[in-house]
Amino acid sequence: MQAKVLKYLLEKEFKQMLRNPIMLPLIIALPLIQLVILPYAATYEIRNIRIAVVDNDHSQASRALEEKIASSNYFRIVLQASTHQEALQCIRAGSAGMAIEIPADFESDLIMNRPVSVYISADAVDGTKAGIGASYLGQIIRNFAEDVVKEKAVKGLIDVVHQPVPAKVEAVPLFRFNPALDYKTYMVPGILAMLLTLVGGILAALNISSERELGTLEQIKVSPVSKFDYLAGKLIPFWIMGLIITLIGLGIAYLLYGLIPKGNVFTLLAFAIIYNMGFTGFGLFISSVAKSQQQAMFIAFFFLLIFFLMGGLFTPVSSMPHWAQYITYLNPTAYLIDAMRLIILKGSRFSDLYPQFWATVSFAVAFNAMALLAFRKTAD
Amino acid sequence: MGIKSIKQRLLRERKAIQAVNDGYVIQVNDLTKKFGDFTAVDHISFEVRKGEIFGFLGANGAGKTTAIRMLCGLHRPTSGSGMVAGFNICNQQEDIKRNIGYMSQKFSLYNDLRVWENIRLFAGIYGVNENLIAPKTDALLSRLGFMSERNTMVRELPLGWKQKLAFSVAILHDPRIVFLDEPTGGVDPLTRRQFWELIYEAVSRGITVFVTTHYMDEAEYCNRVSMMVDGRIEMLDTPRNLRSHFGVESMEEVFTRIARKATRNDD
Numbered sequence: 054m055q056a057k058v059l060k061y062l063l064e065k066e067f068k069q070m071l072r073n074p075i076m077l078p079l080i081i082a083l084p085l086i087q088l089v090i091l092p093y094a095a096t097y098e099i100r101n102i103r104i105a106v107v108d109n110d111h112s113q114a115s116r117a118l119e120e121k122i123a124s125s126n127y128f129r130i131v132l133q134a135s136t137h138q139e140a141l142q143c144i145r146a147g148s149a150g151m152a153i154e155i156p157a158d159f160e161s162d163l164i165m166n167r168p169v170s171v172y173i174s175a176d177a178v179d180g181t182k183a184g185i186g187a188s189y190l191g192q193i194i195r196n197f198a199e200d201v202v203k204e205k206a207v208k209g210l211i212d213v214v215h216q217p218v219p220a221k222v223e224a225v226p227l228f229r230f231n232p233a234l235d236y237k238t239y240m241v242p243g244i245l246a247m248l249l250t251l252v253g254g255i256l257a258a259l260n261i262s263s264e265r266e267l268g269t270l271e272q273i274k275v276s277p278v279s280k281f282d283y284l285a286g287k288l289i290p291f292w293i294m295g296l297i298i299t300l301i302g303l304g305i306a307y308l309l310y311g312l313i314p315k316g317n318v319f320t321l322l323a324f325a326i327i328y329n330m331g332f333t334g335f336g337l338f339i340s341s342v343a344k345s346q347q348q349a350m351f352i353a354f355f356f357l358l359i360f361f362l363m364g365g366l367f368t369p370v371s372s373m374p375h376w377a378q379y380i381t382y383l384n385p386t387a388y389l390i391d392a393m394r395l396i397i398l399k400g401s402r403f404s405d406l407y408p409q410f411w412a413t414v415s416f417a418v419a420f421n422a423m424a425l426l427a428f429r430k431t432a433d
Numbered sequence: 434m435g436i437k438s439i440k441q442r443l444l445r446e447r448k449a450i451q452a453v454n455d456g457y458v459i460q461v462n463d464l465t466k467k468f469g470d471f472t473a474v475d476h477i478s479f480e481v482r483k484g485e486i487f488g489f490l491g492a493n494g495a496g497k498t499t500a501i502r503m504l505c506g507l508h509r510p511t512s513g514s515g516m517v518a519g520f521n522i523c524n525q526q527e528d529i530k531r532n533i534g535y536m537s538q539k540f541s542l543y544n545d546l547r548v549w550e551n552i553r554l555f556a557g558i559y560g561v562n563e564n565l566i567a568p569k570t571d572a573l574l575s576r577l578g579f580m581s582e583r584n585t586m587v588r589e590l591p592l593g594w595k596q597k598l599a600f601s602v603a604i605l606h607d608p609r610i611v612f613l614d615e616p617t618g619g620v621d622p623l624t625r626r627q628f629w630e631l632i633y634e635a636v637s638r639g640i641t642v643f644v645t646t647h648y649m650d651e652a653e654y655c656n657r658v659s660m661m662v663d664g665r666i667e668m669l670d671t672p673r674n675l676r677s678h679f680g681v682e683s684m685e686e687v688f689t690r691i692a693r694k695a696t697r698n699d700d
């Protein structure tokens with residue numbers, strides 16, 4: 054490698070980057086838009102589920118339960134159905150997402166402290182919504198049942214002493230490190246990871262293939278520039294760009310959400326930089342093998358989609374099936390998202406993050422080695 | 434870079450200079466390039482003398498570009514051997530690249546860099562000393578009469594100007610030989626005339642010129658012309674001898690006579 058030649062190449066790359074009319078807006082707008090929109094839009098909180106009610110009891114208790122369901126923010130009663138069939142029809146037609154059927158002896162069973170079954174049906178086309186809706190509804194019903202039992206006890210209708218409330222196993226989830234279960238703060242580290250992936254994976258992938266299409270790559274290949282110099286000239290500007298985007302992203306996260314990394318910012322930056330080095334290598338590898346920008350874009354998009362979807366950004370890795378979890382071991386994005394969340398939300402120290410760190414380093418080395426091997430100045 | 438490798442490089446360079454002093458800048462024997470079953474270049478052999486303007490003619494798809502790419506170290510030959518600027522085309526491609534200039538039919542300066550920035554970039558790449566770049570740039574621009582375009586973005590230049598600039602950049606580092614692959618495609622006759630004046634100027638500086646073209650008037654400007662048909666060199670001689678061989682008036686007719694033998698289609 055010749056430092057002198059690299060200097061001229063870097064001069065060229067920076068001039069081109071700064072002259073590219075979309076580059077500067079991209080550096081600012083990309084993190085801003087993603088951090089403003091995605092955390093709000095990609096929330097897992099579910100509201101206003103339309104629900105059909107079949108009340109076979111028509112009692113004070115059943116009406117009170119309905120009221121309780123309606124008064125929660127999560128459900129909106131759209132139909133009082135007279136039969137279960139009618140309610141299902143309503144789900145089938147898409148006008149309701151869930152149905153609840155209150156059995157005929159609801160109130161008396163409650164008072165007599167007999168087991169009560171309430172049927173819940175959910176439209177599981179949207180599985181997440183159905184699952185979360187069903188569990189919300191279950192919770193409301195359990196709370197209601199408890200309240201009823203307590204109330205009756207106070208009124209003396211049930212002899213509490215002689216007929217104790219059946220022992221209940223209650224699960225009380227305790228959400229640590231993100232106590233409010235705030236999806237916004239949960240999303241931010243993942244979005245930072247996504248930004249870094251985009252800078253490397255897409256922008257770098259398009260870079261060399263655009264030079265190939267313009268014909269300037271051939272001019273470089275027929276010159277004595279070593280491929281180390283040429284690739285370093287391509288990589289370094291993207292490293293700097295990735296660093297700037299990360300810093301801007303953290304700044305935006307602070308301004309919008311008051312999010313300050315709990316852990317060491319330098320540990321965070323170290324992860325960001327190494328990961329970004331890896332992905333620019335990945336991008337350059339793609340643009341070395343692709344014949345056109347279109348091909349490069351397609352290949353890059355294919356991999357990035359897999360990396361994102363299997364990286365724990367939208368769906369937690371731990372809830373994937375086992376075989377899928379094994380695949381995530383080969384996903385560099387999963388390690389970074391994990392590390393970013395641990396550093397930002399949990400305040401993990403560098404010493405807690407060795408597995409993620411070495412995985413990130415290994416991917417960076419592997420991707421850049423691939424880029425170096427794929428780029429040939431003399432074709433066979 | 435270690436002393437040993439510098440020593441080796443100097444040794445190779447000295448050998449190369451020796452070969453060039455013997456009078457040939459290009460020597461090629463049975464050079465062949467196959468892509469799968471397709472033989473793009475089929476056992477060609479020829480020499481190019483120092484200071485010569487060597488025309489490399491042939492119909493589209495005859496294998497000219499593949500041959501040039503092998504000579505420039507962009508393709509590895511399937512078989513055969515050759516020396517360019519004293520270096521072996523099979524295993525000393527990077528040494529060759531240091532000693533040649535190259536200008537392809539596809540315009541290849543950077544459109545989003547200014548004129549002076551392009552000159553500076555390629556001067557730097559070819560190892561021109563930092564202190565010499567500015568005076569060399571001035572000399573180049575004043576020779577072309579481009580002084581006022583120094584700060585112009587290359588994309589704003591007319592095509593003819595771009596090509597003249599690209600040629601001047603290709604010989605900025607005083608290569609032994611410059612390869613021009615259809616350098617004057619798509620420009621008007623006057624600009625082509627000016628372009629050839631630049632070529633003669635380069636020759637007077639001791640640079641050998643290897644040029645492909647589709648314009649037969651340009652073939653007349655060459656010292657010797659080779660005619661490629663279906664990957665083979667069908668004829669190689671001075672334009673005058675070629676004309677008299679076929680008993681025709683112009684290179685146009687020579688070309689038609691020879692190209693008629695082709696069985697390969699355009700690619």
